Amino acid sequence: MINNKVFAQNLIRFLVLLLLGSLAACAQTPEKQKTVVATPEPAVKAPVRKQAPAPVEIQRDYPKRYVVKRGDTLWDISKRFLKDPWLWPEVWHINPKIRNPHLIYPGDVIVLYFDENGKPYITLDNAGGYAPPSRVKTVKLSPEIRYETLDKSINTIPRSAIAPFLGGARVVSEQELKHAPYVVSSYDQHLVAGSGDRIYALGIKDRSIGVYDVVRPAGEYRDPKTGELLGYEVTRVADARLVRFGANKDDPSTLDVTQAHQGIFNKDLLLPREEQKLDFDFTPRPPTDEVTGEIISVFQGVAQIGQYNIVVLNLGERDGMEPGYVLAIYQRGEEVRDPDKTWSWDKVELPDERAGVLMVFRVYEKMSYALVMEAQRPLHIHDRVTNP
Numbered sequence: 001m002i003n004n005k006v007f008a009q010n011l012i013r014f015l016v017l018l019l020l021g022s023l024a025a026c027a028q029t030p031e032k033q034k035t036v037v038a039t040p041e042p043a044v045k046a047p048v049r050k051q052a053p054a055p056v057e058i059q060r061d062y063p064k065r066y067v068v069k070r071g072d073t074l075w076d077i078s079k080r081f082l083k084d085p086w087l088w089p090e091v092w093h094i095n096p097k098i099r100n101p102h103l104i105y106p107g108d109v110i111v112l113y114f115d116e117n118g119k120p121y122i123t124l125d126n127a128g129g130y131a132p133p134s135r136v137k138t139v140k141l142s143p144e145i146r147y148e149t150l151d152k153s154i155n156t157i158p159r160s161a162i163a164p165f166l167g168g169a170r171v172v173s174e175q176e177l178k179h180a181p182y183v184v185s186s187y188d189q190h191l192v193a194g195s196g197d198r199i200y201a202l203g204i205k206d207r208s209i210g211v212y213d214v215v216r217p218a219g220e221y222r223d224p225k226t227g228e229l230l231g232y233e234v235t236r237v238a239d240a241r242l243v244r245f246g247a248n249k250d251d252p253s254t255l256d257v258t259q260a261h262q263g264i265f266n267k268d269l270l271l272p273r274e275e276q277k278l279d280f281d282f283t284p285r286p287p288t289d290e291v292t293g294e295i296i297s298v299f300q301g302v303a304q305i306g307q308y309n310i311v312v313l314n315l316g317e318r319d320g321m322e323p324g325y326v327l328a329i330y331q332r333g334e335e336v337r338d339p340d341k342t343w344s345w346d347k348v349e350l351p352d353e354r355a356g357v358l359m360v361f362r363v364y365e366k367m368s369y370a371l372v373m374e375a376q377r378p379l380h381i382h383d384r385v386t387n388p
Contacts, residue, residue, distance in 0.1 A: 056090050057083040058112070058120055065125065068108045074156040075284060075359075075373060077104070081112055081122060085373075086284040086326035086357075086388060093123045103153040156282055156324065157359060157371055161308040165299060170215065170274055171231040171364045177217065179203070180269040184252055192263035199240065200252040201270050207245040211273040212255065214238035214264055221367055223314050224294055224382060230314060230366040237262040240270070282324035284359055289320055292386045295329070295379070299369065305379035309372050311358065313385060316366040323363060327370070328388040329356040329379055355379055357388060 062081045078085035104110075109125040172180075181203030186193040193199050199214075215234035222229055238261060244254035257264065299310035315321050333350030356375040360368050372379065
């Protein structure tokens with residue numbers, strides 16, 4: 001027979017030991033598990049695709065010999081020989097030790113020949129040109145009267161086409177516009193100031209800048225897809241010369257208007273003079289890398305865009321643009337209703353159609369100006385531009 005007293009004592013000892021073991025287990029700090037953090041691999045930028053050289057096609061009625069005339073442009077001359085004038089660098093061969101390869105003068109005689117593999121070469125038929133390589137098909141030409149070489153080389157594009165642009169288009173950043181000095185009044189407080197008048201401006205901080213452009217905001221440019229601000233276009237309305245510097249913050253500086261292109265109003269802005277000199281000697285060529293952009297505006301807005309109109313592109317220095325780059329213009333295909341689906345509103349997107357060619361001539365950080373060189377049909381804002 002089991003002794004109840006002994007059983008109770010043993011049960012109590014067992015429960016006490018069990019309780020003490022549980023408390024000891026709770027008091028121990030569990031070992032922290034090591035957490036393995038996966039380190040993401042650095043993002044690898046996709047390499048920019050290089051544009052492969054396009055095959056050079058010669059015009060069927062190309063001249064064997066051409067004498068450069070005053071008024072010619074490099075684009076015109078290249079068009080006489082090549083179907084794609086922007087491929088001129090692929091075939092132009094000049095000895096740089098004798099002549100600047102980027103300059104062509106009235107009176108120069110340009111000749112075309114082919115090597116034994118049928119590859120075309122264009123060079124000068126005088127000092128600076130390369131003689132045809134061996135086994136090259138040549139054509140005997142009778143002597144012709146040559147023009148005397150003039151001091152001025154021919155231009156890549158006609159100056160007359162961008163003359164309105166040289167009158168004062170300029171692109172500035174938001175910060176430049178925000179911190180620009182501004183006109184507060186004119187002598188005798190005329191409502192409109194002009195050439196020979198004296199004006200007063202606040203905000204001029206640098207006495208070393210002696211010449212200013214008086215400008216007026218003409219509008220802003222934004223990327224049509226992202227909405228990013230690309231820059232502000234300002235119109236140059238006058239030229240002014242600083243004659244007295246306002247020493248204190250609230251003291252206006254005094255300027256004399258040397259030439260006014262438009263009337264000057266209060267709140268017109270002042271920007272340090274920007275040299276309007278443009279390099280007309282760049283060579284037409286396709287971009288090195290593949291690019292795609294849009295026409296976002298037309299200079300001095302017109303309803304339809306045609307040859308020799310100046311357009312604005314949403315491509316700039318950051319996109320690799322350089323003066324002389326040639327881009328093809330494509331009209332975007334419209335969406336039309338599928339006639340085979342009577343009870344459906346499904347649309348069919350037509351393909352883009354090539355409509356012209358333009359050449360970039362002035363580049364800013366986020367945008368650029370270009371001249372339409374060829375237009376097979378009317379062009380429009382938002383037409384696509386890409387490598388030719």
